[in-house]
Amino acid sequence: MSKNILVIDDEAAIRKSFVLALEDTGYQVDTAETGKEGIEKERSKKYDLIFLDLKMAGMSGIEALREMRKVNKETPIYIITAFYEEFYDKLKTVEKEGLDFELLKKPIHSDQILLVTKSILEGPIGH
Amino acid sequence: MKIFQYEIFKKNLILLGILFLFIGCQAVDSNSSGWFWKHEPFHSIVESLGAFAAITLALLILLILKQKREISYHFWTSCALIGMGMLDGFHAGIQPGNSFVWLHSIATLVGGMLFALVWLPERFVALDRITIVPIIVAILSTLVGIFTLIVPDHIPVMLSQGNFTITANVINSLGGLFFIAAALRFYILFMTLRKVDEILFTFHCLLFGIAALLFDFSKLWDLPWWIWHMLRFSAYLIALSYFIILYNKNNMQLRVEIKERKQAEEALRYERNKVIGILNAIEDGVYIVNQQYDIEYINPILKKEFGSVEGRKCYQYFHDREEVCPWCKNPEVFVGKTVRWEWYSSKKQLTYDLIDTPLTNPDGSISKLEIFRDITERKKAEETLKKSQAQLSQAEKMIAVGTMVAGVAHELNNPMMAIVNFIEYCLKNTSPDDKRFPILQDAERETNRCIDIVNNLLTFSHKEKEGEGEFQKESCATILGQVLDLLSYRFESAKVIKHYAKGIPEITMKVNSIQQVFLNIITNALDALNESKRKEIYIDIKQDVEFVQVTIADSGHGIAPEILPRIFDPFFTTKPLGQGTGLGLSISQSIIETHEGSITCNSTPGQGAKFEILLPIKRKEVT
Numbered sequence: 001m002s003k004n005i006l007v008i009d010d011e012a013a014i015r016k017s018f019v020l021a022l023e024d025t026g027y028q029v030d031t032a033e034t035g036k037e038g039i040e041k042e043r044s045k046k047y048d049l050i051f052l053d054l055k056m057a058g059m060s061g062i063e064a065l066r067e068m069r070k071v072n073k074e075t076p077i078y079i080i081t082a083f084y085e086e087f088y089d090k091l092k093t094v095e096k097e098g099l100d101f102e103l104l105k106k107p108i109h110s111d112q113i114l115l116v117t118k119s120i121l122e123g124p125i126g127h
Numbered sequence: 128m129k130i131f132q133y134e135i136f137k138k139n140l141i142l143l144g145i146l147f148l149f150i151g152c153q154a155v156d157s158n159s160s161g162w163f164w165k166h167e168p169f170h171s172i173v174e175s176l177g178a179f180a181a182i183t184l185a186l187l188i189l190l191i192l193k194q195k196r197e198i199s200y201h202f203w204t205s206c207a208l209i210g211m212g213m214l215d216g217f218h219a220g221i222q223p224g225n226s227f228v229w230l231h232s233i234a235t236l237v238g239g240m241l242f243a244l245v246w247l248p249e250r251f252v253a254l255d256r257i258t259i260v261p262i263i264v265a266i267l268s269t270l271v272g273i274f275t276l277i278v279p280d281h282i283p284v285m286l287s288q289g290n291f292t293i294t295a296n297v298i299n300s301l302g303g304l305f306f307i308a309a310a311l312r313f314y315i316l317f318m319t320l321r322k323v324d325e326i327l328f329t330f331h332c333l334l335f336g337i338a339a340l341l342f343d344f345s346k347l348w349d350l351p352w353w354i355w356h357m358l359r360f361s362a363y364l365i366a367l368s369y370f371i372i373l374y375n376k377n378n379m380q381l382r383v384e385i386k387e388r389k390q391a392e393e394a395l396r397y398e399r400n401k402v403i404g405i406l407n408a409i410e411d412g413v414y415i416v417n418q419q420y421d422i423e424y425i426n427p428i429l430k431k432e433f434g435s436v437e438g439r440k441c442y443q444y445f446h447d448r449e450e451v452c453p454w455c456k457n458p459e460v461f462v463g464k465t466v467r468w469e470w471y472s473s474k475k476q477l478t479y480d481l482i483d484t485p486l487t488n489p490d491g492s493i494s495k496l497e498i499f500r501d502i503t504e505r506k507k508a509e510e511t512l513k514k515s516q517a518q519l520s521q522a523e524k525m526i527a528v529g530t531m532v533a534g535v536a537h538e539l540n541n542p543m544m545a546i547v548n549f550i551e552y553c554l555k556n557t558s559p560d561d562k563r564f565p566i567l568q569d570a571e572r573e574t575n576r577c578i579d580i581v582n583n584l585l586t587f588s589h590k591e592k593e594g595e596g597e598f599q600k601e602s603c604a605t606i607l608g609q610v611l612d613l614l615s616y617r618f619e620s621a622k623v624i625k626h627y628a629k630g631i632p633e634i635t636m637k638v639n640s641i642q643q644v645f646l647n648i649i650t651n652a653l654d655a656l657n658e659s660k661r662k663e664i665y666i667d668i669k670q671d672v673e674f675v676q677v678t679i680a681d682s683g684h685g686i687a688p689e690i691l692p693r694i695f696d697p698f699f700t701t702k703p704l705g706q707g708t709g710l711g712l713s714i715s716q717s718i719i720e721t722h723e724g725s726i727t728c729n730s731t732p733g734q735g736a737k738f739e740i741l742l743p744i745k746r747k748e749v750t
Contacts, residue, residue, distance in 0.1 A: 011541050011545070013542065013545030013549075014544060014545055016545065016548075017549070020548060020552040021552070082537055082540030082541060106540045106541060107540055107543050107547060107578055108544060109548065110547075110552065111551070
């Protein structure tokens with residue numbers, strides 16, 4: 001069964017980076033342009049991995065994370081950002097609230113995207 | 128000198144003169160009455176006193192002339208008085224007779240003639256003759272007197288049957304006329320000079336003249352004879368008393384002047400001592416130079432600094448030059464300007480603040496007074512201040528630039544990530560045989576360089592402070608070990624010599640940041656060793672009281688002194704284009720400063736560079 005990945009980022013180039021990196025892997029990569037769209041997609045379909053941008057116009061990554069975690073507490077969510085220091089306090093708060101997430105720092109290379117995705121979805125290499 | 132109210136004096140004299148004239152005329156009229164009074168001792172006393180008064184008066188006048196160092200017709204007055212006085216002295220001393228009349232007559236003639244010399248222009252009188260001429264007059268008069276005493280028979284006949292001969296009358300009349308001429312001269316002088324001396328002598332001569340003319344109408348011991356004696360005597364007394372008063376006043380004034388001069392001299396001496404005291408005591412150098420560049424005065428402190436003058440010109444003495452300095456301020460100072468300038472003595476390695484002021488000499492010429500103030504220390508302090516101000520403004524600028532750069536770098540992250548991913552995608556889907564493949568590889572490499580630069584910039588601007596982890600306890604040796612492991616591939620030819628002291632405490636620090644510092648410095652050291660024969664890196668760790676000191680040194684080419692102060696500046700690099708961002712040491716410095724430590728660099732060109740990092744063992748609690 002094909003695994004589903006959701007990429008939420010307001011920048012088309014970033015979304016495209018993920019799509020290209022994960023091409024030919026057999027995973028289904030969906031993208032969302034806003035936090036709101038991402039939540040809708042997340043609710044309509046079961047995803048195995050979500051990449052979530054932090055700084056977005058409209059709903060921020062933090063808000064989107066909170067919203068998604070209300071329903072779904074299992075799906076690994078990777079927050080990808082170059083700006084996490086701006087959201088450092090909020091991230092700390094979210095962490096204290098018990099919401100699960102991982103942090104990935106931009107820029108992320110295609111091999112890193114692959115590595116992270118595979119280790120999450122297939123388990124660590126060698127295991 | 129106006130001592131008397133000469134108007135009053137003049138009136139009195141005129142009254143006196145009129146009185147005597149009146150009495151004289153009465154006497155002539157009453158001559159027929161035959162009043163005679165023969166009294167030789169009284170006559171002798173009157174004549175002696177007259178002679179004495181004349182000589183005293185003459186000497187007084189000479190004395191006053193000498194005191195005042197003044198040349199005037201009074202010179203003739205004194206000569207006349209001496210001649211007349213001497214001869215009258217002889218006249219007083221002998222028995223009445225031919226010689227007796229002769230001496231008196233000749234005295235009148237000599238006195239009149241010498242008095243009349245006041246008509247001569249002043250150029251006939253000279254200060255050097257002031258003593259010799261009166262002496263000659265005195266000697267000649269004495270000779271005439273002695274001659275008369277020795278050979279009384281050879282003198283003209285003056286008396287004939289109790290009456291005066293024509294010769295006697297002529298001599299006396301002539302003398303009288305000379306006196307009147309002198310009186311006229313004195314009167315003219317008085318009209319121009321308006322001085323009491325002149326009016327006094329006008330009447331003095333007038334009295335003598337009248338007395339001499341009265342002679343013709345008189346006989347021995349008769350009334351006119353006594354009257355003209357009295358006239359002469361009063362003339363003497365009046366003149367003498369006036370001159371005694373004058374002399375006293377003169378003397379008194381002289382004494383006052385001497386006293387004042389003494390006081391002035393004392394004040395001057397005090398002022399001089401004060402000035403010398405000040406010049407000796409002050410720390411500023413002072414010297415005076417004339418227009419010929421001769422040093423006229425130099426105070427001890429300046430002499431101590433530059434040695435003794437030994438007749439050298441100022442340019443030789445101060446500047447070791449053989450000719451006038453082109454910057455010499457003398458032309459300006461000698462036209463009266465005050466000039467302030469600075470001079471650096473390369474010989475003394477001292478900077479002076481100089482003030483040049485014109486100084487007028489007693490002869491009217493101008494010398495230059497120069498004051499030296501050693502401002503070397505102040506100058507140094509100013510320079511340091513200027514430098515630190517420049518550094519401060521540079522630092523402010525860098526903070527502003529840093530903030531801006533950080534913002535820009537941040538924004539670059541997203542597009543950068545996209546670009547690198549797109550290139551990687553293209554690479555993946557391009558055959559390595561394709562000629563575009565290596566170009567894509569180039570593009571990837573260059574993009575990665577961009578990403579590195581952006582990362583460095585962000586680190587530099589502290590934007591990553593929270594990101595690189597929390598402060599934690601770690602030992603410097605451990606971190607250094609990690610760094611050396613990381614760089615091991617570069618240590619094939621270079622040798623690391625480590626001296627780690629025992630018991631070095633762990634330090635609370637951001638491990639990743641400190642790691643980056645060590646990495647930067649050791650990478651630089653390795654780069655510096657590229658062209659060295661001896662390739663060694665020395666790493667020392669020791670404790671310095673409250674600090675851990677990490678020293679990283681290399682045996683490379685070292686850092687040129689002129690660039691040493693700039694190595695911590697952001698974007699400063701000596702590495703070839705593409706091999707460094709110029710931020711490594713800047714970042715290191717800001718990291719160490721975040722840790723409240725310090726990083727310094729010493730280097731001798733050709734002998735490598737040495738970086739010393741001090742990290743406090745106990746960090747202040749940061750909230």
